[in-house]
Structures are given as C-alpha cells and as structure tokens.
Amino acid sequence: MINKQQIIDRFISYVTIDTESDPKSNTTPSTEKQWDLANKLVDELKAIGLTEVTIDENAYIMATLPSNVEHHVPTIGFISHFDTSPDFTGANVNPKVIPNYDGNDILLNKEAGIVLSPDYFDDLKLYIGQTLITTDGTTLLGADDKAGICEIVSAMEYLIQHPEIKHGEIKVGFTPDEEIGRGAHKFDVEKFGADWAYTMDGSQVGELEYENFNAAGAVVKIKGKIVHPGYAKGKMINSMYIATEFINSLPRLETPEHTEGYQGFFHLHNIKGDVEETVLEYIIRDHDKDHFEARKDVMEKLANELNSQYENEAVHIEITDQYYNMKEKVEPVKHIVDIAEDAMKQLSIEPIIKPIRGGTDGSQLSYMGLPCPNIFAGGHNFHGRYEYVPVESIIKATEVICKIAELTAAKHQ
Numbered sequence: 020m021i022n023k024q025q026i027i028d029r030f031i032s033y034v035t036i037d038t039e040s041d042p043k044s045n046t047t048p049s050t051e052k053q054w055d056l057a058n059k060l061v062d063e064l065k066a067i068g069l070t071e072v073t074i075d076e077n078a079y080i081m082a083t084l085p086s087n088v089e090h091h092v093p094t095i096g097f098i099s100h101f102d103t104s105p106d107f108t109g110a111n112v113n114p115k116v117i118p119n120y121d122g123n124d125i126l127l128n129k130e131a132g133i134v135l136s137p138d139y140f141d142d143l144k145l146y147i148g149q150t151l152i153t154t155d156g157t158t159l160l161g162a163d164d165k166a167g168i169c170e171i172v173s174a175m176e177y178l179i180q181h182p183e184i185k186h187g188e189i190k191v192g193f194t195p196d197e198e199i200g201r202g203a204h205k206f207d208v209e210k211f212g213a214d215w216a217y218t219m220d221g222s223q224v225g226e227l228e229y230e231n232f233n234a235a236g237a238v239v240k241i242k243g244k245i246v247h248p249g250y251a252k253g254k255m256i257n258s259m260y261i262a263t264e265f266i267n268s269l270p271r272l273e274t275p276e277h278t279e280g281y282q283g284f285f286h287l288h289n290i291k292g293d294v295e296e297t298v299l300e301y302i303i304r305d306h307d308k309d310h311f312e313a314r315k316d317v318m319e320k321l322a323n324e325l326n327s328q329y330e331n332e333a334v335h336i337e338i339t340d341q342y343y344n345m346k347e348k349v350e351p352v353k354h355i356v357d358i359a360e361d362a363m364k365q366l367s368i369e370p371i372i373k374p375i376r377g378g379t380d381g382s383q384l385s386y387m388g389l390p391c392p393n394i395f396a397g398g399h400n401f402h403g404r405y406e407y408v409p410v411e412s413i414i415k416a417t418e419v420i421c422k423i424a425e426l427t428a429a430k431h432q
C-alpha cells in the first residue's frame with residue numbers, strides 16, 4: 020500500500036517552494052526560482068534509486084527506472100511540470116490538510132472571509148470522507164502540477180521497493196514553464212528515449228485525454244482615414260466601423276460562451292482602435308482538422324470581401340497556427356490509451372474520456388514524435404485561491420502509473 024502520510028509530506032514539500040513561471044521572460048526556465056524545486060527533485064530521484072538522473076541547462080529533468088524483466092518491453096515515460104501558473108501568486112503557499120472532509124463549507128481564511136464551498140464548487144461533494152489539501156485563501160496551491168510530480172516520484176519509489184511488480188524500462192521527465200506554453204519547447208524527445216509517454220496533468224480521478232483543439236491565432240489590422248469631422252463627407256474612413264462589420268459577420272454563437280464538447284469557436288479576445296486603425300485579436304479553436312481549416316478560410320474570405328468594399332486594402336489579416344490535435348498522432352497507436360484505460364478499470368476507477376478544450380504539453384510532444392495522452396493528477400480549481408486536491412486522488416494516480424507499467428510489461432510477454 021502507498022503510505023498516505025508520506026504522500027502528504029512529499030506533496031507539501033513541493034508546493035511550499037515557489038515556482039511561478041513568467042511569460043514576459045525569455046530565459047528557460049523563465050524564472051530563476053524554478054531551479055529551487057528542480058534541484059531538490061534531482062536529489063530526490065537519485066535518493067529513491069533511479070538511474071541516469073540528469074538536469075540540463077534549461078532545467079529539464081530526466082531519469083530512468085531500469086527494466087526488471089528479461090523480455091523486451093516498450094519504454095514508457097511519465098511527464099509533469101514543476102512550474103505554477105502566473106495567473107495567481109504561488110509565493111508563501113501555506114497548505115491546509117483537512118482530514119475526513121464532512122461536505123460542508125471550508126473556511127480558508129478567517130480574516131479575509133474566504134470560503135471554499137460545495138454550493139459553488141460541487142465537485143467537493145465527490146470527496147466526502149477523504150483528506151483534502153487546500154490553500155489558506157491567499158495563494159494558489161500548485162497541485163497543477165506538483166500533484167503529478169508527487170505521483171510519478173511516489174510510483175517510481177513504490178516500484179523500486181516492490182520488485183515483484185514486473186515492468187519494462189520507465190522514463191521520468193519533469194519540465195519547467197508549461198503554464199506559459201513552453202514546457203515542451205526544449206524537451207529532448209530523442210534523449211528521453213521512450214516509445215510513448217503520459218503527462219500526469221489532468222484534474223478529476225478517471226480523466227484520460229487524447230484529443231485536444233487545433234489552435235490558431237489571428238490578428239486583423241484595419242486601416243481607416245482620419246479627416247476633420249466637420250469636412251469628412253466622402254473622405255473619412257472609420258476603421259472601427261469596418262471592424263464592427265468584421266466582428267458581426269462571424270457567427271455570434273460560435274464563441275466560447277456558447278460552445279462545449281466538440282464544438283469549435285472564434286474568440287475575439289482583444290480590440291484596440293481609433294479612427295485610423297483598429298486591431299482585432301482572435302483565437303480559433305476546433306477539434307476537427309477540416310473544420311479548423313474552414314474557420315481560417317472564413318476569416319480570410321471575410322477580409323477579402325471587406326477589401327473589395329473599401330479602398331486601400333483596408334483589412335489585413337495574419338493567421339498563425341499554434342498547436343494541433345494530438346488525436347492524429349495518438350490514434351494510430353491507440354493501444355497506449357487502451358492500456359491506461361485498462362489500468363484504471365483494474366483499479367475500479369471509472370475512466371472519463373473526453374476531449375480537452377485547450378492544449379497540453381502532450382499535444383506538442385505528440386507532434387515531436389512522442390505520443391503522449393494526458394491522465395488525471397487529481398486537483399481541482401487550478402490557477403487560483405480555491406485550488407484543492409484530495410490525497411486519495413494522488414494515491415489513485417500513483418497506483419495508475421504502477422499499473423500501466425505492469426500492464427505494459429504483461430502485454431509484451
């Protein structure tokens with residue numbers, strides 16, 4: 020059995036080290052303080068007995084658990100990120116451990132009157148009777164993704180202490196800067212040397228994800244012409260009105276606030292404008308590759324149409340692809356999802372397989388040659404003061420890692 024107190028202690032030792040990343044920085048890691056946890060993790064991986072423990076100049080950590088069987092087994096990897104989101108402060112995290120949660124409001128902070136309530140966060144009711152770890156209401160917790168790191172380290176330790184569980188070679192990878200979209204950027208897939216991997220970076224117990232959005236960003240620049248308003252007849256072109264035409268020509272219901280599941284969208288997230296120039300910033304998202312391309316076409320055509328109505332090529336659009344749906348890379352090796360699903364079922368965990376309405380490091384890694392579905396890490400309400408994680412969920416994810424290792428070896432006898 021996995022020792023609960025040890026899991027709590029390990030998790031708290033990670034979240035009390037501030038590792039907030041910074042999108043404005045150009046270095047890797049983006050913040051110097053990420054080294055604090057990275058160096059500690061290197062020591063810990065060596066101490067539990069992993070081999071080939073390395074950390075490179077960008078703070079990417081890799082380690083190996085050697086195979087304990089004679090026959091050939093594919094090499095699998097488990098990946099997490101140690102930075103936390105810049106959306107909310109991660110300094111001076113003061114975690115609270117709440118044993119045997121009773122299902123009522125949790126007073127996070129008396130002075131500030133901050134309450135974590137199941138009336139608002141109804142997922143809490145799933146965890147009555149369990150041990151929750153919460154914040155004190157003034158910081159995020161960092162279960163995203165230090166729960167994932169805790170699970171991988173604990174699973175490796177468990178496998179080392181239980182050689183009767185047969186497994187092939189297993190690789191561990193910890194990355195900086197996932198929260199600012201750069202976790203996979205400097206990941207050396209070849210050095211990692213796994214046939215496939217899993218990111219431990221999902222939320223609720225049972226989550227298993229191998230589909231995410233195709234994503235692009237669009238910048239629409241609209242040029243106008245400023246003339247004295249008193250003498251403007253037939254001369255002034257007001258870029259803001261053209262911008263309004265552009266905005267209103269896109270389907271109003273295909274926006275984030277009107278879509279869910281597999282429905283894609285156009286999301287206008289920024290407008291800056293005056294008479295002379297208006298700039299619209301959009302993101303475009305769709306799981307389906309053809310629909311994704313069609314959405315980009317719709318925007319290009321709209322720009323062309325407006326250009327034929329107004330002089331001087333008034334509308335200029337630039338669309339840049341950001342990331343793609345990993346399904347295309349994972350589906351040809353679907354057995355890697357099936358193994359994770361089997362592992363959960365054998366542990367009496369109901370798999371929840373649903374498309375991600377976003378991207379993961381795994382989607383980038385999949386396109387870099389390392390197919391990489393995502394598995395639950397157990398936390399809820401990421402990136403803010405209401406973040407919490409049930410210890411039982413961390414234990415379940417740890418067991419899933421061990422079981423995947425075992426099943427992969429068993430299926431390749």
Ligand SMILES: [Zn+2]
Pocket residue numbers: 100163164197220
């Ligand atoms: Zn994460």
